[in-house]
Amino acid sequence: MFDTILIANRGEIACRVMETAQAMGVRCVAVYSDADRAAKHVAMADTAVHIGGSAPADSYLRGEVIIQAALDTGAQAIHPGYGFLSENPDFVDAVEAAGLVFIGPSAKAIRAMGLKDAAKALMVEAGVPVVPGYHGADQDDALLAAEADKIGYPVLIKAVAGGGGKGMRLVEAADGFQAALESARSEAKTAFGNADVLVEKFVTKPRHIEVQVFGDGKKAVHLFERDCSLQRRHQKVIEEAPAPGMTPEMREAMGQAAVTAAEAIGYAGAGTIEFIVDGSGGLQTDGFFFMEMNTRLQVEHPVTEAITGVDLVAWQLRVAAGEGLPLRQDELSIHGHAFEARLYAEDVPKGFLPATGTLTHLQFTPACRADSGVRAGDTISPFYDPMIAKVIVHGDTREIALSRLRAALTGCEVAGTVTNLAFLGALAAHEGFAAGDVDTGLIARDIDDLTQAPEVEPRQAALAGMAALSLLDPAGGAGFTLWQPLRRAVGLTWGGEDHLLQVQVVSADHQIWTVDGTEVVAQRIGGRWSLGGQQAAAVSVAEGRVTVFDGYGLVFDVIDPLARAAGGHGDGNLIEAPMPGLVRVVDAKVGQTVTKGDRLAVLEAMKMEHSLLAARDGVVAEVLAQAGDQVEAGVALVRLEPEA
Incomplete structure (x- = not known):
């Protein structure tokens, strides 16, 4: 086992990896940007190295700087977390060239699964079912349109190098194909530097079910499935394991297909095989199709850990250190049900816009597992993903686990930034979701009900x-x-x-x-x-x-009285007490000429002193209070002569 590893990431995943590694007696090195100098993962680490500016391109994407930090601190291995450099095969090559171990798959395996079209061709060769479609290199417009006709509408146009819904367009009929193709190519070129697309049959009631796999470079096992169908704009919101409605036959078929896919590329470490499943007629063994492989640890891995009792990060470290698979397939089993909800700093009414802010308060109920990279007092930065935490619960049954999820979300206390907490709560209470009737279109269909603002009692x-x-x-x-x-x-x-x-x-x-x-x-x-x-x-x-x-x-x-009422009310003739309080000082005198903004009196209220200012130029006609008076809100204190 390694004695020191460097974690080439930040936030909750860096903290998550450290928790397991340090519990195993492994020393952890953190890296951090300017924005993360005081971050939680830096505080948790045994030592930390500054690697550059706040933008990812200036820090967390600087592979050569990260490798040097590992060498300088005596690390033998680098854990990439997810995102950033985790699926960059050139980084893997550089890590190994420096004499370090990359805690993850080989560069060859990452490259094999890096492009959707090549990956699907490989899966066809391995006998893994794929969605009917065209995955060829010829990108001629007429050919693509002809292939779409052959597949049958509706179809999906997808960027071959895509992810997160970018470069993806749904086409309902042939007359909309060309415009959708041009739009998808343009977006793909901007996002990935690659305008190539593939065309696939669109599944009418799609469910997103993925299988956790783990390999040692020769053999692989699966740790069952996760349902990630609750998505917004192709981004996962709530995940669960196992998938509702899953049958033993379907689980066996999907699990075997996932293991076949992993072994076909000599996969080592944790990975996920993502399938699109036709849920229109229930789960059928001929109704699931390979979409892509994520060659890294997934954000939603905790639900798999909860139902299997396996620490996937510990497995990653052990296999990377040269051990074989810790368990055989027949030694793995499912215990209960688990959910994960992604808590983000985002403004739901404004279209789920990412938000920033300082977390003035942050607390989770002890009844849940909260994987978080921030603490009370930390700032949500505009440079990175605005995740606050992953809220994870487990129960003996789906009903119990869902009840615990609702309680855990209700028990979350977050202040200092807007969040999607109420949206998550509405999802957890959704009648269809409670019944297990889920598909990737659920949120979009019911978005108005799910985003209603709460009424204040x-x-x-x-x-x-x-x-x-x-x-x-x-x-x-x-x-x-x-x-x-x-x-x-x-x-x-x-x-x-x-x-x-x-x-x-x-x-x-x-x-x-x-x-x-x-x-x-x-x-x-x-x-x-x-x-x-x-x-x-x-x-x-x-x-x-x-x-x-x-x-x-x-x-x-x-409401700040200074901002709202210190300058007087009504036509500006009367200067009134904005709230009940004690008149501390009266500066105004009858006959005095005053200028707009001059202080006329001081009111002590709410443990503060508030200066009451002239709302306009004028002459003091009456002084209606004196120092020491206790007054109610709205009481006139000074009156100016009417304007000529």
């Missing part, structure tokens, strides 16, 4: 108000000074609208809130608050924002 808004006014802790509720009012107010924004919440503080343990005309009673019993008869959820307050962890997290922005 008065008790949730009241809880946000309590947090904003620091009325949740004993000191905030009971430690009033003589000037503090029994009635207070706070402005909150949610759902794109401003709301003024008012509270009557009856005692340290009793508050009465009014939210949009609805009364909510808050009481503390035994140290725990309840609102409207329901126990209060956890909250996070940071930078003028309150997140209530009820459901999948509700965000409330605290």
Whole structure:
């Protein structure tokens, strides 16, 4: 076994590899970019090496710099994780030329599966079923159109060097083929530098089922299947193992096909054979077809680990160190069911746009496995994938595992950035998904229902108000000074609208809130608050924002009186108190000429001092308050002469 390895990656996969390697007594070297100087994987490593700028091209894709870092730190092997250089055969060659071990397949195996058309031709030769289609080198437009006619519509045009849905077009009829071909080629050329395409039969109710394989360069085994049909724009969202509705006969056929594919290229290490499955008539042994092979560890590998009890990273290290396969096929079995949900920083209402931000709060329920490369206080960078965590659960049955997934998602507490958490929760509660009736089109068909914004209940808004006014802790509720009012107010924004919440503080343990005309009673019993008869959820307050962890997290922005009301209300003649508070200072004097922006008074409220400014040039007509007055929200403090 190696005594030191370098992990040529970042984020959650770097952390994941380190957890296993360090538990095996293997020293781990991390590499990091400018943006990742304080990242979790850097903190976890035994030593870390800076490799360049924040952009991947300036750091994590610099193979020669990474290899030198391995040599300089005494590493004997490099684990590539996934993404970046993990499927780059030239990098594998360079690693081995430097006298190091690449923890993964050979460069030859990666090249064999690198292009979809060549890979499918190889699979046909090996006897693995492939989708009917054209995978030839001749890219003449007329030939491709003729092949599409021969296959029968609908067909898929796919980039031969593609991935992630780029360079892929669905064509329903012959008259749309040429335009789709030109579009697919253009996108493929931009994304991959290769405009070549293949044409395949489109499966009408497609399911994406993949098989985990593991080889030692001579023999291979499979660790059963994963269903990855819940996809958005060809990107996986929730994965599960085993696949719902799988029969023993289908599992045997798919598993054997996957092993045949791996052994055909002398595969070593962890890999995944991806199949497209026709789910229109149930799972049939003649209804699955090879799509591609991922020659690396997959993002969704934890669900396979959960149902088999196998640590795939440990297997990777052992086989790369020269051992044979740790288990025979007949020693592998399935135990229970597992789900993985990918939690991302992304703005769902804006079309799932990747988001950034500093995670002011991050906590997961202990009942789940959360693979994460970030911690509270870390920043989601614009340079890399915005994944926050993979939430993984396991249960004796699919129903139990799904129930645990729902509970785990509800128990996630994330603040500081927008996330897809509510979307994941809606998927986990989807009736069709619960029944196992899944296919790759499910999300697109039901996208409106899955992305509905949650409605805020008065008790949730009241809880946000309590947090904003620091009325949740004993000191905030009971430690009033003589000037503090029994009635207070706070402005909150949610759902794109401003709301003024008012509270009557009856005692340290009793508050009465009014939210949009609805009364909510808050009481503390035994140290725990309840609102409207329901126990209060956890909250996070940071930078003028309150997140209530009820459901999948509700965000409330605290209205800043300085920004909204310090300059006065109405026609600018009256300067009013934006909220209840203590008048600390009155600068205005009757007859005084003032200029817009001049300070007229200072109000102390919400433990801060707020300067109240003249909204326009003018002359002070009246001073209606004096220092020491306790005033309510909306009370006029200063009046200016009407404008001429």
